[in-house]
Amino acid sequence: MLAEVESYLKTAIAPQGIVLDQDPSALWRALRGLGDRGWLALRVPVAAGGGGLDGWQYWQFQAAIARYSGALAFLQTQHQSAAALLAQSPNDRLKETYLPLIPSGQRLLGIGFSHLRHPEPPLKAIAVEGGYEFTGSVPWATGYGCFHDWLVAAVLPSGDSVFGLIPFRELRSSTSGEMTFQGPMLLTALQSTQTVSASLRQWFVPAARVVCHQPGDWIHENDRRNALKGTSLALGCAQAGIDQVVKMAQRRDEAALASVAEALAQERDRCCQAIRVALETGSSPWEDQLRLRAWATELAFRCAQAGVVAAGGAANHRSHDAQRIYREAIVFSVSGQTAAIREATLQRLTQAGDAAL
Numbered sequence: 527m528l529a530e531v532e533s534y535l536k537t538a539i540a541p542q543g544i545v546l547d548q549d550p551s552a553l554w555r556a557l558r559g560l561g562d563r564g565w566l567a568l569r570v571p572v573a574a575g576g577g578g579l580d581g582w583q584y585w586q587f588q589a590a591i592a593r594y595s596g597a598l599a600f601l602q603t604q605h606q607s608a609a610a611l612l613a614q615s616p617n618d619r620l621k622e623t624y625l626p627l628i629p630s631g632q633r634l635l636g637i638g639f640s641h642l643r644h645p646e647p648p649l650k651a652i653a654v655e656g657g658y659e660f661t662g663s664v665p666w667a668t669g670y671g672c673f674h675d676w677l678v679a680a681v682l683p684s685g686d687s688v689f690g691l692i693p694f695r696e697l698r699s700s701t702s703g704e705m706t707f708q709g710p711m712l713l714t715a716l717q718s719t720q721t722v723s724a725s726l727r728q729w730f731v732p733a734a735r736v737v738c739h740q741p742g743d744w745i746h747e748n749d750r751r752n753a754l755k756g757t758s759l760a761l762g763c764a765q766a767g768i769d770q771v772v773k774m775a776q777r778r779d780e781a782a783l784a785s786v787a788e789a790l791a792q793e794r795d796r797c798c799q800a801i802r803v804a805l806e807t808g809s810s811p812w813e814d815q816l817r818l819r820a821w822a823t824e825l826a827f828r829c830a831q832a833g834v835v836a837a838g839g840a841a842n843h844r845s846h847d848a849q850r851i852y853r854e855a856i857v858f859s860v861s862g863q864t865a866a867i868r869e870a871t872l873q874r875l876t877q878a879g880d881a882a883l
Contacts, residue, residue: 527577528583528586530563531565531590531591532590534559534563535591535593535595536594538556539591539594539595539598540595542556542595543594543595543847543850544845544847544850546597546598547595547597547716547854550671550672550718550719550720552718553597553672553718553719554671554672556595556598557598557602557631560598560602561634562631564629565629566605566606566629566631566634567606567609567613567625567629568583569584569606569610570609570610570625570629571613575625575626575628575629576625576629581806582802582805582806584758585758585801585805586758588603588759589759589765589798591762592758592759592760592763592766593762593763593765593766596715596716596759596762596763596766596851596854596857596858597716597718597719597854599762600668600861601668601669601672601719603759604669605631605634605636605669605673608636608637608676609635611637611677611738612635612691613625614738615737615738617734617736619734620735620737633674633675634672634673634674634675635675635676636668636669636673636694637667637676637677637678638666638667638677638678638679639677639678640665640862641665641666641679642679642681642744643746643749643864647662648663648664648665649662649663649678649679649680649681649726650681651681651682651688652683654730656730656732656733657730657734657735657736658680658682658690658730658736659703659729660678660680660690660726660728661726661727661728661729662725662726663723663724663726664723664724664726666721667707667721667722667723668720670694670707670710670720670721670722671720673694674693674694675691675692675693675694676691676692676694677689677691678690678691678726681742684742685741685742686741686742687740687744687745688736689736689737689738689739689740690736691735691737692729692731695707702729703726703727703728703729704725704728704729705725705727706724707723707724707725709721709722709723710722711723713857714853714857715853715854716857749864752862753812753816753819753866753867754804754805754815754819755862756819756858756867757801757818757819757823759858760822760825760826760855761794761797761822761825761826763826763830763854764790764794764822764825764828764829764830765794766830766851767790767826767829767831767851767852767855768787768790768791768829768832769833770833770836770837770847770848770851771786771832771833772784774836775836786832790828790832794829797822797825801822804818816866817874819870819871820867820870820871820873820874820875823858823871824871824874824875826855826858826859827855827859829855830848830851833847833851833852834848834852859871
């Protein structure tokens with residue numbers, strides 16, 4: 527399957543890199559292209575109608591998309607994450623309704639639960655007759671105008687969280703409450719993903735739309751389990767930067783540029799292999815996972831910057847792929863960031879210093 531994915535991305539997605547970064551309609555069409563091939567439920571078990579990829583296989587899929595379009599990689603990640611959580615839900619009726627429609631993209635899902643990392647999560651829930659009421663805000667939600675529904679988490683008075691599947695559009699009702707959106711935000715990159723913030727006031731989530739309940743420390747435990755998750759996007763971005771250096775080396779017939787591309791590619795291969803071992807063994811110490819995450823982030827920056835330098839002044843144009851890739855490296859460096867990941871990344875960035883002189 528991965529060979530088929532790579533072939534499709536090269537021919538259908540790579541030529542659109544800049545357009546997909548800037549045009550939501552083009553990005554939505556690209557996402558539907560993945561759905562046409564049944565690639566939008568790859569973390570859902572085969573028995574539930576999904577692709578059932580293991581951790582390393584899914585990592586390779588994510589990296590391949592990020593190589594050709596950071597916007598598409600980021601957008602489909604939201605949907606894949608929501609689908610994986612829904613597949614684990616005890617709400618069988620909700621799964622029976624949605625899961626058959628998810629692989630093809632007939633039903634597209636966003637997520638809204640990164641705010642659970644905040645010491646005081648801004649979205650609260652209370653139990654009411656027949657379900658829950660959500661009140662507060664969601665600071666980040668990607669895919670407005672594309673996703674049909676989104677999986678939103680709110681914190682109960684007990685400290686536990688309730689996850690509900692609700693419409694991803696502005697609604698006001700005397701019986702269901704009010705949900706409004708602000709944005710889209712003006713971002714450094716991935717502008718086409720239509721990232722917004724949301725406000726909910728006494729939004730009623732019926733029990734039939736509840737996906738799951740999670741303990742108060744769920745998001746932190748999930749972050750620890752998935753510390754290496756973001757490395758796929760970072761190293762896909764790194765490969766995109768290397769591709770830019772290779773292209774300029776061929777265009778200018780410069781051996782020095784080719785040597786740089788080879789050195790970066792070899793380092794990327796070493797980083798990928800270390801991550802593969804960690805994912806497949808599942809026993810890598812937490813500190814080692816943090817170091818790998820930091821390495822991938824820092825390497826993405828170096829490869830992307832190499833692409834900019836190799837392109838020269840032309841990379842100053844917003845429509846240049848080298849600049850787009852560098853901006854994507856910025857986004858991926860902070861996506862899913864925790865305090866531990868931030869500390870490890872900053873430590874990595876200060877290691878070299880003038881020791882290289």
